[in-house]
Amino acid sequence: MGITDTGSRFASPPCLAGEIAPDYFDPMAVDPEQARDVARWRTSERARLRAERQALSVSDRAAVGAAVSRHLRELLLTRFDGAQGKVISAYWPIKGEPDLRPLMADLHAARVTIALPLVEHKAAPLVFRRWTPDTIMVRGDWNIPVPPPEADALTPDITLAPLVGWDSAGFRLGYGGGYFDRTLAALRPRPFTIGIGFHSACLITIFPQPHDIPLDVILTQEGAQVLRQTP
Numbered sequence: 602m603g604i605t606d607t608g609s610r611f612a613s614p615p616c617l618a619g620e621i622a623p624d625y626f627d628p629m630a631v632d633p634e635q636a637r638d639v640a641r642w643r644t645s646e647r648a649r650l651r652a653e654r655q656a657l658s659v660s661d662r663a664a665v666g667a668a669v670s671r672h673l674r675e676l677l678l679t680r681f682d683g684a685q686g687k688v689i690s691a692y693w694p695i696k697g698e699p700d701l702r703p704l705m706a707d708l709h710a711a712r713v714t715i716a717l718p719l720v721e722h723k724a725a726p727l728v729f730r731r732w733t734p735d736t737i738m739v740r741g742d743w744n745i746p747v748p749p750p751e752a753d754a755l756t757p758d759i760t761l762a763p764l765v766g767w768d769s770a771g772f773r774l775g776y777g778g779g780y781f782d783r784t785l786a787a788l789r790p791r792p793f794t795i796g797i798g799f800h801s802a803c804l805i806t807i808f809p810q811p812h813d814i815p816l817d818v819i820l821t822q823e824g825a826q827v828l829r830q831t832p
C-alpha cells in the first residue's frame with residue numbers, strides 16, 4: 602500500500618517511500634526463496650537497528666521517550682478525547698525502547714486503564730494484563746517485567762507496539778517473535794494500533810510478508826508518521 606492512497610498526512614518527511622515504484626515488490630507473492638531471503642535480511646536489519654539504538658546516550662534516549670510521550674498524549678486527546686475509560690496496552694521498556702512509563706502513570710491517574718503484554722504461550726497471541734503504578738511486577742518471558750498472573754486479563758482498545766524498525770506504509774519490524782502480528786490477527790475488534798519507535802529506525806520497506814499487519818499510526822520523536830483515517 603502506498604502513502605498517498607491511505608490518505609495519510611505527515612508531521613515530517615515520510616522517508617522516501619513515495620519514490621518507490623508500486624510494482625517494485627509484490628507483498629502477496631509467497632515465493633519460499635524470497636520469504637527466506639526476507640527473513641535473513643530482517644535478522645540482520647534487526648541487529649543493525651538494535652545496535653544503533655543501544656549506541657545512543659542515555660540522555661538522547663530519554664529525550665526520545667519524552668518527545669514520543671508528548672506526541673502520544675496529543676494523539677490520544679485529539680483522536681480519542683483523552684481515552685478516558687478505554688484500555689490502552691503499553692509496554693515495559695527493554696533494550697533501549699522509548700520509556701513511556703511516566704505517561705503510563707499519568708494516563709492511569711486520568712482514568713485510562715493500562716495493560717501490559719505478556720508472552721504466556723510461545724508462538725501464540727499475547728495476553729494483556731492490567732497494570733497500575735502499584736502493581737508489583739514479576740519476571741516474564743525473555744525476563745521482561747510483567748504484571749503477576751492474578752492481574753486482570755483485558756482486551757485493549759488501543760495498543761502501543763514498540764518497534765525495532767518501521768516503514769512509511771506503516772509496517773513494523775519487532776524482535777522477530779511475530780507476537781504483535783499474531784495478536785492483531787486474533788483480536789476482534791482489532792485495536793487501534795500505534796507503533797512507537799525512533800525516527801532513525803525508518804526503512805524504505807520491511808518487505809511485508811502476508812502475515813505482516815500495518816499499524817494505524819507510527820509515532821516517533823518527530824511526531825505521527827503514516828497516520829491512517831479515524832478508526
Ligand SMILES: Nc1nc2c(c(=O)[nH]1)N(C=O)[C@@H](CNc1ccc(C(=O)N[C@@H](CCC(=O)O)C(=O)O)cc1)CN2
Nearest residue numbers: 692693694695718719720743745763776777778780781
Ligand atoms: N518491551 C516490550 N515488551 C514486549 C514486547 C516488545 O517488543 N517490547 N513484545 C512484542 O512482541 C512481546 C515480547 N516479544 C518477544 C519477541 C521475541 C522473543 C524471542 O524470543 N526472540 C528470539 C528470536 C525469535 C525468532 O527469531 O524466532 C530471540 O531474540 O532470541 C521474545 C519475546 C511482549 N512484550
Ligand SMILES: Nc1ncnc2c1ncn2[C@@H]1O[C@H](COP(=O)(O)OP(=O)(O)OP(=O)(O)O)[C@@H](O)[C@H]1O
Nearest residue numbers: 773774775776777778779780781782783786812813
Ligand atoms: N498471524 C500469524 N500466524 C502465524 N504465524 C505468524 C503470524 N504472524 C507472524 N507469524 C510468524 O512469526 C514469525 C516472525 O514474524 P515477524 O518477522 O513479522 O516478527 P516481528 O513482527 O518482528 O516480531 P514481534 O512482533 O514479536 O516483535 C514469522 O516468520 C511468522 O511465521
